[in-house]
Amino acid sequence: MIFTTIHHPLIYKLEENNYSILLMIINECLENMLLICDNERKIINTITEYTLLWPQKHRKRIQEFFKKMKKKNRIIYIDKINNINSEMDCKTELCDNILSIISDDIDLILCGSSCVNCFDKYSRNIVNIDEYSVSGFLIKRRRSNSVIIEANKYSVEQFSREYLYPIFKYAKSIKIIDRVLGYHIDNHPGELSENYRRGLELIIKSIVESSLKKELLIDIYTTLCLSVNILHIDETRENIVAFICYLEKKFSTKINLFFKGDLDSKFVHDRFIVTNQISIQIGRGIDIVSENGMIRDTVISLVNNPGNFMFNINTLPDIGGNKKQDVS
Template structure:
Protein backbone atom coordinates (compact mmCIF):
# COMPACT_ATOMS: atom_id res chain seq x y z
CA UNK A 1 0.00 0.00 0.00
CA UNK A 2 1.03 3.63 -0.07
CA UNK A 3 3.98 4.39 2.16
CA UNK A 4 5.26 7.75 3.37
CA UNK A 5 8.91 8.65 2.91
CA UNK A 6 11.19 11.70 2.88
CA UNK A 7 13.99 12.29 0.36
CA UNK A 8 17.07 14.14 1.54
CA UNK A 9 18.63 16.42 -1.12
CA UNK A 10 21.73 14.19 -1.18
CA UNK A 11 19.71 11.54 -3.07
CA UNK A 12 20.13 13.65 -6.21
CA UNK A 13 23.78 14.63 -5.66
CA UNK A 14 25.76 12.25 -7.82
CA UNK A 15 29.45 11.34 -7.56
CA UNK A 16 31.05 12.19 -10.96
CA UNK A 17 33.25 9.07 -10.76
CA UNK A 18 30.20 6.79 -10.48
CA UNK A 19 27.77 9.01 -12.31
CA UNK A 20 26.14 6.59 -14.78
CA UNK A 21 25.51 3.97 -12.12
CA UNK A 22 24.19 6.47 -9.59
CA UNK A 23 21.91 8.23 -12.09
CA UNK A 24 20.43 4.84 -13.03
CA UNK A 25 19.92 3.83 -9.39
CA UNK A 26 18.04 7.03 -8.59
CA UNK A 27 15.85 6.62 -11.66
CA UNK A 28 15.04 3.02 -10.71
CA UNK A 29 14.23 4.21 -7.21
CA UNK A 30 11.82 6.85 -8.55
CA UNK A 31 10.15 4.20 -10.72
CA UNK A 32 9.60 1.99 -7.67
CA UNK A 33 8.42 5.00 -5.68
CA UNK A 34 5.79 5.71 -8.34
CA UNK A 35 4.14 2.36 -7.61
CA UNK A 36 3.24 3.05 -4.00
CA UNK A 37 5.35 5.84 -2.53
CA UNK A 38 4.32 9.11 -0.90
CA UNK A 39 6.94 11.87 -0.61
CA UNK A 40 6.54 14.33 2.25
CA UNK A 41 7.79 17.85 1.49
CA UNK A 42 7.59 21.17 3.33
CA UNK A 43 4.89 23.66 2.39
CA UNK A 44 7.49 26.39 1.74
CA UNK A 45 8.84 24.63 -1.35
CA UNK A 46 12.36 24.42 0.09
CA UNK A 47 12.80 20.65 -0.33
CA UNK A 48 11.36 20.49 -3.85
CA UNK A 49 13.58 23.37 -4.94
CA UNK A 50 16.65 21.53 -3.64
CA UNK A 51 15.67 18.39 -5.58
CA UNK A 52 15.32 20.30 -8.85
CA UNK A 53 18.49 22.28 -8.27
CA UNK A 54 20.54 19.08 -8.23
CA UNK A 55 18.63 17.30 -11.00
CA UNK A 56 19.16 20.30 -13.29
CA UNK A 57 22.90 19.56 -13.10
CA UNK A 58 22.41 16.05 -14.51
CA UNK A 59 23.12 15.18 -18.18
CA UNK A 60 20.14 15.86 -20.40
CA UNK A 61 19.03 12.24 -20.96
CA UNK A 62 19.04 11.35 -17.26
CA UNK A 63 17.61 14.74 -16.29
CA UNK A 64 14.69 14.30 -18.69
CA UNK A 65 13.80 10.86 -17.29
CA UNK A 66 14.07 11.98 -13.67
CA UNK A 67 11.86 15.00 -14.27
CA UNK A 68 9.34 12.83 -16.10
CA UNK A 69 9.10 10.51 -13.08
CA UNK A 70 8.84 13.40 -10.63
CA UNK A 71 6.10 14.82 -12.87
CA UNK A 72 4.18 11.55 -12.70
CA UNK A 73 4.47 11.53 -8.91
CA UNK A 74 3.15 15.10 -8.89
CA UNK A 75 0.24 14.21 -11.20
CA UNK A 76 -0.71 11.34 -8.88
CA UNK A 77 -0.69 13.72 -5.89
CA UNK A 78 2.16 11.77 -4.30
CA UNK A 79 3.96 14.90 -3.04
CA UNK A 80 2.27 15.81 0.24
CA UNK A 81 3.03 19.26 1.64
CA UNK A 82 3.35 19.43 5.41
CA UNK A 83 3.81 22.34 7.80
CA UNK A 84 6.70 22.49 10.24
CA UNK A 85 6.49 23.72 13.81
CA UNK A 86 9.14 25.15 16.13
CA UNK A 87 8.94 22.27 18.57
CA UNK A 88 11.15 19.94 16.53
CA UNK A 89 14.54 21.27 15.42
CA UNK A 90 17.59 19.92 13.59
CA UNK A 91 21.02 21.51 13.53
CA UNK A 92 22.28 20.22 10.18
CA UNK A 93 24.32 22.80 8.26
CA UNK A 94 22.20 22.25 5.15
CA UNK A 95 18.89 24.12 5.43
CA UNK A 96 17.02 21.64 3.22
CA UNK A 97 18.26 18.74 5.35
CA UNK A 98 17.09 20.56 8.46
CA UNK A 99 13.60 20.72 6.97
CA UNK A 100 13.67 17.01 6.14
CA UNK A 101 14.84 15.90 9.59
CA UNK A 102 12.36 18.14 11.35
CA UNK A 103 9.57 16.79 9.18
CA UNK A 104 10.61 13.21 9.92
CA UNK A 105 10.41 13.87 13.66
CA UNK A 106 6.90 15.32 13.34
CA UNK A 107 5.26 13.05 10.75
CA UNK A 108 7.18 9.77 11.35
CA UNK A 109 7.57 8.35 7.82
CA UNK A 110 8.52 4.72 7.41
CA UNK A 111 11.85 5.68 5.83
CA UNK A 112 14.08 8.62 5.05
CA UNK A 113 16.23 8.23 1.92
CA UNK A 114 19.72 9.71 1.71
CA UNK A 115 23.25 9.14 0.42
CA UNK A 116 26.89 9.15 1.55
CA UNK A 117 27.67 11.19 4.67
CA UNK A 118 24.02 12.19 5.04
CA UNK A 119 23.24 8.61 6.10
CA UNK A 120 25.27 8.88 9.29
CA UNK A 121 24.00 12.39 9.98
CA UNK A 122 20.36 11.34 9.57
CA UNK A 123 20.86 8.31 11.82
CA UNK A 124 22.38 10.52 14.53
CA UNK A 125 19.57 13.06 14.32
CA UNK A 126 16.93 10.33 14.46
CA UNK A 127 18.33 8.11 17.21
CA UNK A 128 15.19 8.75 19.27
CA UNK A 129 13.03 7.55 16.37
CA UNK A 130 14.11 3.92 15.78
CA UNK A 131 11.05 3.11 13.67
CA UNK A 132 12.25 5.46 10.91
CA UNK A 133 14.61 3.49 8.67
CA UNK A 134 17.47 5.52 7.18
CA UNK A 135 18.04 4.07 3.70
CA UNK A 136 21.05 4.66 1.46
CA UNK A 137 19.56 5.17 -2.00
CA UNK A 138 22.49 3.28 -3.57
CA UNK A 139 21.46 0.17 -1.60
CA UNK A 140 17.72 0.76 -1.33
CA UNK A 141 16.81 -2.53 -3.06
CA UNK A 142 18.44 -4.42 -0.16
CA UNK A 143 16.55 -2.49 2.54
CA UNK A 144 13.66 -3.62 4.70
CA UNK A 145 11.81 -0.57 3.34
CA UNK A 146 12.04 -2.00 -0.18
CA UNK A 147 11.11 -5.57 0.77
CA UNK A 148 8.18 -4.58 2.99
CA UNK A 149 6.75 -1.67 1.04
CA UNK A 150 8.13 -0.71 -2.38
CA UNK A 151 8.32 -4.28 -3.65
CA UNK A 152 4.80 -5.24 -2.53
CA UNK A 153 2.48 -5.56 -5.53
CA UNK A 154 -0.50 -7.20 -3.84
CA UNK A 155 -1.73 -8.52 -0.49
CA UNK A 156 -3.64 -11.68 0.27
CA UNK A 157 -5.16 -12.29 3.69
CA UNK A 158 -6.74 -15.60 4.64
CA UNK A 159 -10.03 -15.78 6.50
CA UNK A 160 -9.54 -14.68 10.09
CA UNK A 161 -5.87 -13.79 9.52
CA UNK A 162 -6.45 -10.15 10.47
CA UNK A 163 -8.71 -8.40 12.93
CA UNK A 164 -10.56 -5.29 11.81
CA UNK A 165 -8.04 -2.91 13.40
CA UNK A 166 -5.09 -4.72 11.78
CA UNK A 167 -6.62 -4.38 8.31
CA UNK A 168 -7.29 -0.73 9.03
CA UNK A 169 -3.64 -0.17 9.99
CA UNK A 170 -2.14 -2.17 7.12
CA UNK A 171 -4.45 -1.19 4.26
CA UNK A 172 -7.07 1.48 4.91
CA UNK A 173 -5.00 4.14 6.67
CA UNK A 174 -2.16 4.07 4.10
CA UNK A 175 -4.74 4.32 1.29
CA UNK A 176 -6.82 7.09 2.84
CA UNK A 177 -4.72 9.37 5.06
CA UNK A 178 -3.58 11.65 2.22
CA UNK A 179 -6.52 11.15 -0.17
CA UNK A 180 -8.45 14.08 -1.62
CA UNK A 181 -11.27 11.97 -3.03
CA UNK A 182 -12.49 8.40 -2.68
CA UNK A 183 -14.65 6.33 -5.03
CA UNK A 184 -15.89 2.81 -4.29
CA UNK A 185 -17.19 0.52 -7.03
CA UNK A 186 -19.07 -2.63 -6.03
CA UNK A 187 -22.20 -3.64 -7.93
CA UNK A 188 -23.36 -5.86 -5.05
CA UNK A 189 -23.86 -2.83 -2.80
CA UNK A 190 -26.92 -2.12 -4.92
CA UNK A 191 -27.87 -5.67 -5.79
CA UNK A 192 -27.99 -6.78 -2.15
CA UNK A 193 -29.88 -3.80 -0.71
CA UNK A 194 -33.13 -5.77 -0.33
CA UNK A 195 -31.34 -8.66 1.42
CA UNK A 196 -31.29 -7.21 4.92
CA UNK A 197 -28.57 -9.38 6.43
CA UNK A 198 -26.10 -8.82 3.57
CA UNK A 199 -27.03 -5.15 3.15
CA UNK A 200 -26.11 -4.51 6.81
CA UNK A 201 -22.63 -5.92 6.22
CA UNK A 202 -22.01 -3.65 3.23
CA UNK A 203 -23.34 -0.69 5.18
CA UNK A 204 -21.00 -1.46 8.09
CA UNK A 205 -17.93 -1.64 5.82
CA UNK A 206 -18.70 1.56 3.91
CA UNK A 207 -19.32 3.39 7.19
CA UNK A 208 -16.03 2.05 8.55
CA UNK A 209 -14.07 3.26 5.50
CA UNK A 210 -15.71 6.68 5.64
CA UNK A 211 -15.01 7.03 9.35
CA UNK A 212 -11.34 6.11 8.87
CA UNK A 213 -11.06 8.70 6.12
CA UNK A 214 -12.68 11.46 8.17
CA UNK A 215 -10.58 10.61 11.21
CA UNK A 216 -7.29 10.56 9.30
CA UNK A 217 -7.98 13.62 7.14
CA UNK A 218 -10.02 15.58 9.67
CA UNK A 219 -11.29 18.98 8.62
CA UNK A 220 -8.85 18.96 5.68
CA UNK A 221 -11.06 16.53 3.80
CA UNK A 222 -13.63 18.32 1.71
CA UNK A 223 -13.64 16.14 -1.36
CA UNK A 224 -15.68 13.51 -3.13
CA UNK A 225 -16.77 10.32 -1.39
CA UNK A 226 -18.79 8.34 -3.93
CA UNK A 227 -20.10 4.79 -3.83
CA UNK A 228 -21.24 3.12 -7.06
CA UNK A 229 -23.65 0.19 -6.94
CA UNK A 230 -25.82 -1.56 -9.48
CA UNK A 231 -29.45 -2.64 -9.58
CA UNK A 232 -30.49 -5.42 -11.94
CA UNK A 233 -34.11 -6.57 -12.16
CA UNK A 234 -32.99 -10.19 -12.56
CA UNK A 235 -31.35 -10.00 -9.10
CA UNK A 236 -34.49 -8.79 -7.29
CA UNK A 237 -36.82 -11.33 -5.72
CA UNK A 238 -40.47 -10.74 -6.49
CA UNK A 239 -42.71 -9.08 -5.44
CA UNK A 240 -39.97 -6.48 -4.87
CA UNK A 241 -39.11 -4.22 -7.81
CA UNK A 242 -36.37 -1.82 -8.92
CA UNK A 243 -38.14 1.18 -7.31
CA UNK A 244 -38.12 -0.67 -3.98
CA UNK A 245 -34.35 -1.17 -4.26
CA UNK A 246 -33.77 2.45 -5.26
CA UNK A 247 -35.84 3.71 -2.32
CA UNK A 248 -33.77 1.62 0.10
CA UNK A 249 -30.54 2.88 -1.42
CA UNK A 250 -31.70 6.49 -1.08
CA UNK A 251 -32.43 5.84 2.59
CA UNK A 252 -28.89 4.53 2.95
CA UNK A 253 -27.46 7.57 1.17
CA UNK A 254 -29.33 9.94 3.49
CA UNK A 255 -27.96 8.11 6.53
CA UNK A 256 -24.41 8.55 5.28
CA UNK A 257 -24.99 12.21 4.50
CA UNK A 258 -25.49 12.72 8.22
CA UNK A 259 -21.91 11.54 8.66
CA UNK A 260 -20.50 13.40 5.64
CA UNK A 261 -22.83 15.77 3.74
CA UNK A 262 -20.96 15.33 0.43
CA UNK A 263 -21.45 11.56 0.44
CA UNK A 264 -23.01 10.31 -2.80
CA UNK A 265 -24.45 6.92 -3.68
CA UNK A 266 -24.67 6.53 -7.45
CA UNK A 267 -27.05 3.77 -8.55
CA UNK A 268 -26.55 2.29 -12.00
CA UNK A 269 -29.24 0.41 -13.91
CA UNK A 270 -27.75 -2.89 -15.02
CA UNK A 271 -29.09 -5.15 -17.73
CA UNK A 272 -27.76 -8.38 -19.18
CA UNK A 273 -24.51 -7.52 -20.95
CA UNK A 274 -24.35 -3.99 -19.52
CA UNK A 275 -23.19 -4.27 -15.93
CA UNK A 276 -20.76 -2.72 -13.51
CA UNK A 277 -17.50 -4.75 -13.68
CA UNK A 278 -17.43 -7.85 -11.50
CA UNK A 279 -14.22 -6.80 -9.75
CA UNK A 280 -14.63 -4.29 -6.96
CA UNK A 281 -12.45 -1.20 -6.59
CA UNK A 282 -11.41 1.56 -4.23
CA UNK A 283 -10.04 4.50 -6.22
CA UNK A 284 -8.51 7.68 -4.84
CA UNK A 285 -6.72 10.58 -6.51
CA UNK A 286 -3.44 8.79 -5.63
CA UNK A 287 -3.96 5.09 -6.30
CA UNK A 288 -6.50 2.47 -7.33
CA UNK A 289 -6.86 -1.03 -5.88
CA UNK A 290 -9.13 -3.96 -6.58
CA UNK A 291 -10.71 -5.64 -3.57
CA UNK A 292 -11.08 -9.30 -4.45
CA UNK A 293 -13.96 -10.14 -2.13
CA UNK A 294 -15.70 -6.81 -2.48
CA UNK A 295 -16.81 -4.63 0.39
CA UNK A 296 -18.53 -7.32 2.44
CA UNK A 297 -15.25 -7.71 4.32
CA UNK A 298 -15.90 -8.64 7.93
CA UNK A 299 -17.36 -11.43 10.03
CA UNK A 300 -17.58 -12.42 13.67
CA UNK A 301 -17.55 -10.58 16.98
CA UNK A 302 -15.01 -9.11 17.45
CA UNK A 303 -14.84 -8.38 13.74
CA UNK A 304 -12.27 -10.27 11.68
CA UNK A 305 -11.37 -10.07 8.02
CA UNK A 306 -12.76 -12.53 5.50
CA UNK A 307 -10.32 -13.88 2.92
CA UNK A 308 -9.47 -11.03 0.54
CA UNK A 309 -6.90 -10.08 -2.06
CA UNK A 310 -5.85 -6.47 -2.60
CA UNK A 311 -4.24 -5.73 -5.99
CA UNK A 312 -3.11 -2.54 -7.63
CA UNK A 313 -5.30 -1.50 -10.54
CA UNK A 314 -3.52 -0.05 -13.56
CA UNK A 315 -6.51 1.42 -15.44
CA UNK A 316 -8.80 3.27 -13.02
CA UNK A 317 -9.85 5.70 -15.75
CA UNK A 318 -11.25 2.88 -17.88
CA UNK A 319 -13.27 1.52 -14.93
CA UNK A 320 -14.70 4.95 -14.21
CA UNK A 321 -15.63 5.50 -17.86
CA UNK A 322 -17.24 2.06 -18.25
CA UNK A 323 -19.42 2.62 -15.19
CA UNK A 324 -20.25 6.19 -16.22
CA UNK A 325 -21.79 4.92 -19.46
CA UNK A 326 -24.49 2.97 -17.60
CA UNK A 327 -27.78 4.82 -16.97
CA UNK A 328 -28.44 6.27 -13.52
CA UNK A 329 -31.44 5.38 -11.39
Protein backbone atom coordinates in the same frame (compact mmCIF):
# COMPACT_ATOMS: atom_id res chain seq x y z
CA MET B 1 -0.35 -0.32 -0.20
CA ILE B 2 0.88 3.28 -0.34
CA PHE B 3 4.01 4.56 1.38
CA THR B 4 5.04 8.02 2.58
CA THR B 5 8.63 8.93 1.76
CA ILE B 6 11.05 11.82 2.13
CA HIS B 7 13.93 12.23 -0.30
CA HIS B 8 16.98 14.12 0.88
CA PRO B 9 17.81 16.59 -1.92
CA LEU B 10 21.48 15.66 -1.82
CA ILE B 11 20.73 12.23 -3.30
CA TYR B 12 19.89 14.07 -6.53
CA LYS B 13 23.38 15.56 -6.56
CA LEU B 14 24.91 12.36 -7.84
CA GLU B 15 27.96 11.19 -9.67
CA GLU B 16 27.48 9.77 -13.17
CA ASN B 17 27.71 6.13 -12.09
CA ASN B 18 24.89 6.58 -9.53
CA TYR B 19 22.16 7.91 -11.83
CA SER B 20 20.89 4.40 -12.54
CA ILE B 21 20.23 3.79 -8.83
CA LEU B 22 18.01 6.83 -8.48
CA LEU B 23 16.22 6.20 -11.77
CA MET B 24 15.36 2.72 -10.50
CA ILE B 25 14.02 4.21 -7.27
CA ILE B 26 11.81 6.76 -9.01
CA ASN B 27 10.18 4.00 -11.03
CA GLU B 28 9.35 2.35 -7.71
CA CYS B 29 7.91 5.65 -6.47
CA LEU B 30 5.46 5.82 -9.34
CA GLU B 31 3.87 2.54 -8.28
CA ASN B 32 2.78 3.34 -4.74
CA MET B 33 4.76 6.04 -2.96
CA LEU B 34 4.02 9.59 -1.84
CA LEU B 35 6.79 12.17 -1.75
CA ILE B 36 6.46 14.35 1.37
CA CYS B 37 7.95 17.86 1.19
CA ASP B 38 7.89 20.99 3.32
CA ASN B 39 5.24 23.62 2.61
CA GLU B 40 7.91 26.25 2.05
CA ARG B 41 9.06 24.22 -0.98
CA LYS B 42 12.70 24.23 0.18
CA ILE B 43 13.13 20.49 -0.37
CA ILE B 44 11.46 20.28 -3.77
CA ASN B 45 13.13 23.49 -5.02
CA THR B 46 16.57 22.18 -4.09
CA ILE B 47 15.85 18.86 -5.79
CA THR B 48 14.84 20.77 -8.92
CA GLU B 49 18.05 22.82 -8.85
CA TYR B 50 20.18 19.69 -8.66
CA THR B 51 18.33 17.83 -11.42
CA LEU B 52 18.75 20.79 -13.79
CA LEU B 53 22.47 20.00 -13.68
CA TRP B 54 21.99 16.39 -14.77
CA PRO B 55 23.16 15.31 -18.23
CA GLN B 56 20.39 15.71 -20.81
CA LYS B 57 19.74 11.98 -21.26
CA HIS B 58 19.06 11.57 -17.53
CA ARG B 59 17.52 14.99 -16.89
CA LYS B 60 14.64 14.31 -19.26
CA ARG B 61 13.70 11.14 -17.37
CA ILE B 62 13.82 12.75 -13.93
CA GLN B 63 11.74 15.71 -15.11
CA GLU B 64 9.18 13.32 -16.57
CA PHE B 65 9.08 11.51 -13.22
CA PHE B 66 8.15 14.67 -11.33
CA LYS B 67 5.50 15.51 -13.92
CA LYS B 68 3.92 12.08 -13.42
CA MET B 69 4.13 12.33 -9.63
CA LYS B 70 2.41 15.71 -9.78
CA LYS B 71 -0.28 14.38 -12.13
CA LYS B 72 -0.91 11.47 -9.75
CA ASN B 73 -1.15 13.94 -6.81
CA ARG B 74 1.72 12.10 -5.16
CA ILE B 75 3.76 15.14 -4.05
CA ILE B 76 2.42 16.24 -0.68
CA TYR B 77 3.38 19.51 1.00
CA ILE B 78 2.99 19.69 4.76
CA ASP B 79 3.55 22.34 7.41
CA LYS B 80 6.53 22.27 9.72
CA ILE B 81 5.74 20.06 12.72
CA ASN B 82 9.09 19.97 14.55
CA ASN B 83 11.68 22.47 15.75
CA ILE B 84 14.67 20.17 15.51
CA ASN B 85 18.13 21.08 14.27
CA SER B 86 20.75 18.62 13.14
CA GLU B 87 23.23 17.75 15.87
CA MET B 88 25.66 16.10 13.49
CA ASP B 89 28.75 17.43 11.76
CA CYS B 90 27.10 18.07 8.40
CA LYS B 91 25.14 21.06 9.82
CA THR B 92 23.26 21.39 6.54
CA GLU B 93 20.03 23.32 6.35
CA LEU B 94 18.68 20.55 4.12
CA CYS B 95 18.80 18.09 7.02
CA ASP B 96 17.03 20.64 9.24
CA ASN B 97 14.28 21.01 6.62
CA ILE B 98 13.71 17.26 6.67
CA LEU B 99 13.81 17.07 10.46
CA SER B 100 11.06 19.69 10.56
CA ILE B 101 8.57 17.35 8.83
CA ILE B 102 9.59 13.97 10.25
CA SER B 103 6.81 12.00 11.93
CA ASP B 104 6.05 8.40 12.88
CA ASP B 105 3.95 8.10 9.72
CA ILE B 106 6.95 8.43 7.38
CA ASP B 107 7.76 5.00 5.93
CA LEU B 108 11.07 5.90 4.29
CA ILE B 109 13.71 8.62 4.58
CA LEU B 110 16.06 8.18 1.64
CA CYS B 111 19.43 9.89 2.01
CA GLY B 112 23.13 9.59 1.32
CA SER B 113 25.65 8.01 3.67
CA SER B 114 26.86 11.40 4.94
CA CYS B 115 23.44 12.25 6.40
CA VAL B 116 22.16 8.91 7.74
CA ASN B 117 23.24 9.77 11.28
CA CYS B 118 21.33 13.06 11.18
CA PHE B 119 18.01 11.21 11.36
CA ASP B 120 18.56 7.93 13.20
CA LYS B 121 17.65 9.55 16.52
CA TYR B 122 14.21 10.51 15.18
CA SER B 123 13.26 7.66 12.84
CA ARG B 124 14.01 3.99 12.28
CA ASN B 125 12.96 4.16 8.63
CA ILE B 126 16.18 5.58 7.18
CA VAL B 127 17.74 3.99 4.12
CA ASN B 128 21.07 4.87 2.55
CA ILE B 129 20.48 5.22 -1.19
CA ASP B 130 23.42 2.89 -1.86
CA GLU B 131 21.65 0.16 0.14
CA TYR B 132 18.13 0.66 -1.19
CA SER B 133 18.22 -2.37 -3.50
CA VAL B 134 18.81 -4.69 -0.50
CA SER B 135 16.68 -2.81 2.03
CA GLY B 136 13.80 -4.22 4.03
CA PHE B 137 11.67 -1.35 2.79
CA LEU B 138 12.05 -2.47 -0.83
CA ILE B 139 10.93 -6.00 0.06
CA LYS B 140 7.93 -4.68 2.00
CA ARG B 141 6.93 -2.29 -0.78
CA ARG B 142 7.01 -4.93 -3.50
CA ARG B 143 5.11 -7.45 -1.41
CA SER B 144 2.38 -4.87 -0.85
CA ASN B 145 1.42 -4.86 -4.55
CA SER B 146 -0.88 -7.78 -3.80
CA VAL B 147 -1.72 -8.86 -0.26
CA ILE B 148 -3.64 -11.96 0.81
CA ILE B 149 -5.70 -11.31 3.94
CA GLU B 150 -6.41 -14.45 5.96
CA ALA B 151 -9.79 -14.79 7.66
CA ASN B 152 -9.88 -13.61 11.30
CA LYS B 153 -6.26 -12.41 11.24
CA TYR B 154 -7.14 -8.72 11.59
CA SER B 155 -9.60 -6.86 13.75
CA VAL B 156 -11.35 -3.97 12.01
CA GLU B 157 -9.09 -1.54 13.90
CA GLN B 158 -5.90 -3.32 12.83
CA PHE B 159 -7.07 -3.60 9.23
CA SER B 160 -7.98 0.08 9.10
CA ARG B 161 -4.65 1.25 10.51
CA GLU B 162 -2.53 -0.95 8.27
CA TYR B 163 -4.39 -0.85 4.96
CA LEU B 164 -7.07 1.87 4.86
CA TYR B 165 -5.68 4.84 6.79
CA PRO B 166 -2.57 5.24 4.58
CA ILE B 167 -4.72 5.19 1.44
CA PHE B 168 -7.13 7.85 2.69
CA LYS B 169 -4.85 10.14 4.71
CA TYR B 170 -3.82 12.56 1.95
CA ALA B 171 -6.53 11.77 -0.62
CA LYS B 172 -8.86 14.52 -1.83
CA SER B 173 -11.36 12.32 -3.65
CA ILE B 174 -12.41 8.72 -3.04
CA LYS B 175 -14.55 6.47 -5.22
CA ILE B 176 -15.98 3.21 -3.87
CA ILE B 177 -17.03 0.90 -6.68
CA ASP B 178 -19.00 -2.28 -5.99
CA ARG B 179 -21.58 -3.63 -8.41
CA VAL B 180 -22.93 -6.09 -5.83
CA LEU B 181 -23.93 -3.41 -3.33
CA GLY B 182 -26.99 -2.42 -5.33
CA TYR B 183 -28.59 -5.84 -5.54
CA HIS B 184 -27.11 -7.80 -2.65
CA ILE B 185 -30.29 -8.07 -0.61
CA ASP B 186 -31.34 -10.17 2.35
CA ASN B 187 -34.43 -12.36 2.66
CA HIS B 188 -36.61 -9.27 2.85
CA PRO B 189 -36.72 -7.62 -0.59
CA GLY B 190 -34.91 -4.33 -0.74
CA GLU B 191 -32.89 -4.72 2.47
CA LEU B 192 -29.14 -4.24 2.22
CA SER B 193 -27.40 -7.16 3.95
CA GLU B 194 -25.72 -6.72 7.32
CA ASN B 195 -22.37 -7.81 5.86
CA TYR B 196 -22.43 -4.94 3.41
CA ARG B 197 -23.61 -2.50 6.05
CA ARG B 198 -20.68 -3.41 8.31
CA GLY B 199 -18.15 -3.24 5.49
CA LEU B 200 -19.32 0.08 4.08
CA GLU B 201 -19.50 1.61 7.54
CA LEU B 202 -15.91 0.51 8.22
CA ILE B 203 -14.67 2.16 5.02
CA ILE B 204 -16.49 5.45 5.65
CA LYS B 205 -15.34 5.46 9.28
CA SER B 206 -11.73 4.89 8.18
CA ILE B 207 -11.95 7.72 5.65
CA VAL B 208 -13.24 10.21 8.21
CA GLU B 209 -10.80 9.16 10.93
CA SER B 210 -7.68 9.23 8.76
CA SER B 211 -8.23 11.99 6.20
CA LEU B 212 -6.40 15.29 6.68
CA LYS B 213 -8.60 17.04 4.12
CA LYS B 214 -11.40 19.32 5.29
CA GLU B 215 -13.12 19.15 1.91
CA LEU B 216 -13.37 15.53 0.85
CA LEU B 217 -15.29 14.10 -2.09
CA ILE B 218 -16.68 10.58 -1.51
CA ASP B 219 -18.51 8.84 -4.37
CA ILE B 220 -20.10 5.39 -4.33
CA TYR B 221 -20.88 3.67 -7.64
CA THR B 222 -23.13 0.64 -7.73
CA THR B 223 -25.84 -0.91 -9.85
CA LEU B 224 -29.39 -2.08 -9.54
CA CYS B 225 -29.48 -5.21 -11.66
CA LEU B 226 -32.74 -4.67 -13.53
CA SER B 227 -33.22 -8.33 -14.42
CA VAL B 228 -33.05 -9.30 -10.73
CA ASN B 229 -34.56 -6.34 -8.93
CA ILE B 230 -37.30 -5.20 -11.26
CA LEU B 231 -40.05 -5.93 -8.70
CA HIS B 232 -38.25 -4.26 -5.81
CA ILE B 233 -36.05 -1.70 -7.54
CA ASP B 234 -37.55 1.37 -5.87
CA GLU B 235 -37.51 -0.19 -2.41
CA THR B 236 -33.93 -1.38 -2.82
CA ARG B 237 -32.78 2.03 -3.97
CA GLU B 238 -34.58 3.86 -1.16
CA ASN B 239 -33.11 1.57 1.50
CA ILE B 240 -29.57 2.02 0.19
CA VAL B 241 -30.01 5.81 0.10
CA ALA B 242 -31.37 5.73 3.65
CA PHE B 243 -28.30 3.83 4.84
CA ILE B 244 -25.97 6.29 3.13
CA CYS B 245 -27.82 9.15 4.85
CA TYR B 246 -27.34 7.34 8.16
CA LEU B 247 -23.58 7.13 7.52
CA GLU B 248 -23.44 10.81 6.60
CA LYS B 249 -25.11 11.79 9.84
CA LYS B 250 -23.06 9.41 11.99
CA PHE B 251 -19.69 10.50 10.58
CA SER B 252 -20.54 14.12 9.68
CA THR B 253 -19.50 13.77 6.06
CA LYS B 254 -21.01 14.00 2.58
CA ILE B 255 -21.40 11.03 0.25
CA ASN B 256 -22.55 10.93 -3.36
CA LEU B 257 -24.29 7.76 -4.53
CA PHE B 258 -24.67 6.76 -8.18
CA PHE B 259 -26.91 3.95 -9.44
CA LYS B 260 -26.11 2.48 -12.84
CA GLY B 261 -28.31 0.27 -14.98
CA ASP B 262 -26.73 -3.12 -15.64
CA LEU B 263 -29.20 -5.21 -17.60
CA ASP B 264 -26.42 -6.74 -19.71
CA SER B 265 -23.95 -7.16 -16.79
CA LYS B 266 -21.47 -4.68 -18.25
CA PHE B 267 -20.68 -3.06 -14.90
CA VAL B 268 -17.15 -4.10 -13.91
CA HIS B 269 -17.31 -7.22 -11.72
CA ASP B 270 -14.36 -6.53 -9.43
CA ARG B 271 -14.57 -4.09 -6.53
CA PHE B 272 -12.34 -1.06 -6.20
CA ILE B 273 -11.39 1.91 -4.09
CA VAL B 274 -10.05 4.69 -6.30
CA THR B 275 -8.51 7.86 -4.87
CA ASN B 276 -6.88 10.76 -6.68
CA GLN B 277 -3.54 9.13 -5.77
CA ILE B 278 -3.89 5.36 -5.97
CA SER B 279 -6.33 2.58 -6.86
CA ILE B 280 -6.82 -0.79 -5.20
CA GLN B 281 -8.90 -3.83 -6.02
CA ILE B 282 -10.66 -5.70 -3.20
CA GLY B 283 -11.36 -9.30 -4.08
CA ARG B 284 -14.28 -9.80 -1.72
CA GLY B 285 -15.63 -6.29 -2.13
CA ILE B 286 -17.34 -4.31 0.61
CA ASP B 287 -18.40 -7.53 2.33
CA ILE B 288 -15.21 -7.77 4.43
CA VAL B 289 -16.35 -7.64 8.07
CA SER B 290 -17.62 -10.83 9.69
CA GLU B 291 -20.20 -11.03 12.47
CA ASN B 292 -17.45 -11.41 15.10
CA GLY B 293 -15.91 -8.07 14.11
CA MET B 294 -12.90 -9.61 12.38
CA ILE B 295 -11.88 -9.17 8.75
CA ARG B 296 -12.89 -11.94 6.36
CA ASP B 297 -10.52 -13.51 3.83
CA THR B 298 -9.81 -11.36 0.78
CA VAL B 299 -7.08 -10.14 -1.56
CA ILE B 300 -6.07 -6.50 -1.95
CA SER B 301 -4.10 -5.53 -5.05
CA LEU B 302 -2.81 -2.37 -6.69
CA VAL B 303 -4.48 -1.31 -9.94
CA ASN B 304 -2.28 0.42 -12.49
CA ASN B 305 -4.88 1.90 -14.83
CA PRO B 306 -8.26 2.66 -13.20
CA GLY B 307 -9.24 4.78 -16.20
CA ASN B 308 -10.24 1.65 -18.13
CA PHE B 309 -12.99 0.47 -15.79
CA MET B 310 -14.05 4.01 -14.85
CA PHE B 311 -14.72 4.64 -18.54
CA ASN B 312 -16.83 1.48 -18.62
CA ILE B 313 -18.84 2.59 -15.58
CA ASN B 314 -19.40 6.12 -16.88
CA THR B 315 -20.84 4.79 -20.14
CA LEU B 316 -23.59 2.88 -18.31
CA PRO B 317 -26.91 4.73 -17.97
CA ASP B 318 -27.99 6.38 -14.74
CA ILE B 319 -31.29 4.85 -13.69
CA GLY B 320 -32.43 7.60 -11.35
CA GLY B 321 -32.45 7.95 -7.61
CA ASN B 322 -28.84 9.13 -7.43
CA LYS B 323 -27.92 10.90 -4.23
CA LYS B 324 -25.66 13.78 -5.19
CA GLN B 325 -24.74 16.97 -3.41
CA ASP B 326 -22.20 19.72 -3.73
CA VAL B 327 -19.11 19.70 -1.54
CA SER B 328 -18.26 23.24 -0.54
